[in-house]
Amino acid sequence: MTEESFASSGAGAASCYPVQCSTLRKGGHVMIKGHPCKIVNLSSASPGKHGHAKIQLVGLDIFTGSRYEDSCPSKHTMSVPEVNKNEIHVLSVAHDGYISLLLENGEIRRDLKVPDNGLGKEIHDRIKQEEDIAVCILSACEQEAIIGVKKLHFDP
Structure with a gap:
């Protein structure tokens, strides 16, 4: 009988949970480029001919105040940190x-x-x-x- 081994993930991954991008709100939290951020600006771009709506996110790192930006299709999920x-x-x-x-x-x-x-x-x-x-x-x-x-x- 062989033992199963599981890889562990770093960067606080266990302290995050997935949320559909379209449900994120200004003032909430999200992980952007590996940093726990407070959302300060959120906008959506309408879908193109063959695409999906995209959500543009701007967040400030809750520890350093550094600004980070990201975009995500509205139906995809993003990680939200436990704060x-x-x-x-x-x-x-x-x-x-x-x-x-x-x-x-x-x-x-x-x-x-x-x-x-x-x-x-x-x-x-x-x-x-x-x-x-x-x-x-x-x-x-x-x-x-x-x-x-x-x-x-x-x-x-």
Whole structure:
């Protein structure tokens, strides 16, 4: 008896699902050229004499902001990434830029860096002021990024 072997796919393929191109909408997400993107423009070109309607897509990478374009026949499928947002309580920020987060199960996570932008400065400033804050973490295709911060309000 021979054992079956299966090839694995990379680039976060398991965290995507197929969707018919004609059902995509502006503001939604789609994979364009291997990048998880938010759709910022969507237009359709009418079919030619022997062709199918084509959908023109413009998207911004949800992590880098880079612009990507693609077109697809309306009846074909495209990959849509699983995009998740989580708010997690911040404990501290280390000198090397890694942030300590308190997870719901009580464990501490220390594998994310504070962004090198205005948001990162805001996080550092709020920690110095000893505010109780949470960060919003966006995750898709085995990538994560801190995209927001907010003050926590505890009910007495």
